[in-house]
Amino acid sequence: MRTADSCLGGDIQDPKDLFNVLQDTTSSIKYFCIDETEVSKYDEAVPNELPLVKGTLKIHQIVADTPGKIHHRELSCFCSRINATCECGPSVQIDFQTIQEVSGTNTEASVTLEPDDDLSGKFVVVLYDGKPFVGQVLRAEGDELEVNCMHQSGAGKNAFVWPETPDKLFYFTSDVKAIVSEPEPLTLRKSKLTTADWEKCIE
Numbered sequence: 001m002r003t004a005d006s007c008l009g010g011d012i013q014d015p016k017d018l019f020n021v022l023q024d025t026t027s028s029i030k031y032f033c034i035d036e037t038e039v040s041k042y043d044e045a046v047p048n049e050l051p052l053v054k055g056t057l058k059i060h061q062i063v064a065d066t067p068g069k070i071h072h073r074e075l076s077c078f079c080s081r082i083n084a085t086c087e088c089g090p091s092v093q094i095d096f097q098t099i100q101e102v103s104g105t106n107t108e109a110s111v112t113l114e115p116d117d118d119l120s121g122k123f124v125v126v127l128y129d130g131k132p133f134v135g136q137v138l139r140a141e142g143d144e145l146e147v148n149c150m151h152q153s154g155a156g157k158n159a160f161v162w163p164e165t166p167d168k169l170f171y172f173t174s175d176v177k178a179i180v181s182e183p184e185p186l187t188l189r190k191s192k193l194t195t196a197d198w199e200k201c202i203e
Contacts, residue, residue: 053094055128055169068096092129119145125177125201128169132177132201134160134193135167144170150183150191158198159190177201 012018019033053059053072061076073091119137126133126147135149149167153159160183178200183191193201 054171057169063091070094070096090129119173119176119179123180123182125180125197126171126175127177128171128175133167134180134183134201136182138168141170143173145173145176146170153190156202158192158201159186160192161190 012021016033019031022031055074058074059072061073063071065071071091071093077088079088118140120140121137123134123136124145124147126135126145126149128149133147133149134152135147138146138148140146146168147170149169150160151163151167153161178197180197180200181194183193186192192198
């Protein structure tokens with residue numbers, strides 16, 4: 001940057017001129033000039049429609065070892081320096097070529113929604129990375145729902161709490177596994193689903 005600043009005011013009319021000036025310096029830094037046509041070529045190679053990568057605020061590691069595909073996970077792992085992916089923890093694969101998201105589970109959403117169904121304010125069970133979460137729909141935009149999710153208080157327990165930091169994410173309506181009643185008070189802080197709704201959550 002200091003070298004570029006020192007060149008200001010000279011015979012520099014465009015980025016190409018700046019590149020030529022920087023190339024003539026004795027700096028050990030390697031400079032590359034990317035032509036606009038090169039950028040356009042890669043832009044045209046990107047499909048018009050790409051799958052939504054959900055939960056980006058929770059993602060801490062993204063690995064791309066195959067063209068058109070990425071793996072992402074919430075916890076980073078660097079145990080393997082040769083193979084980009086490992087089996088140390090669950091990861092989700094996004095295939096941008098087939099517009100398909102693949103997770104390590106066979107759990108599927110089972111509820112059928114009509115286009116005019118208004119889910120705003122209702123409680124639902126949504127799937128994230130194949131796992132069910134209970135939450136309240138804040139708003140709906142097309143085929144996407146913003147859901148504020150509760151956290152399960154213990155694995156396999158019908159007990160849920162609202163986290164101190166709201167867990168708000170957008171989900172597709174296809175991620176809705178079930179529509180449930182508002183959870184009932186269990187303790188001062190915890191809530192539970194009705195027996196029928198709990199069965200919908202774990203089935």
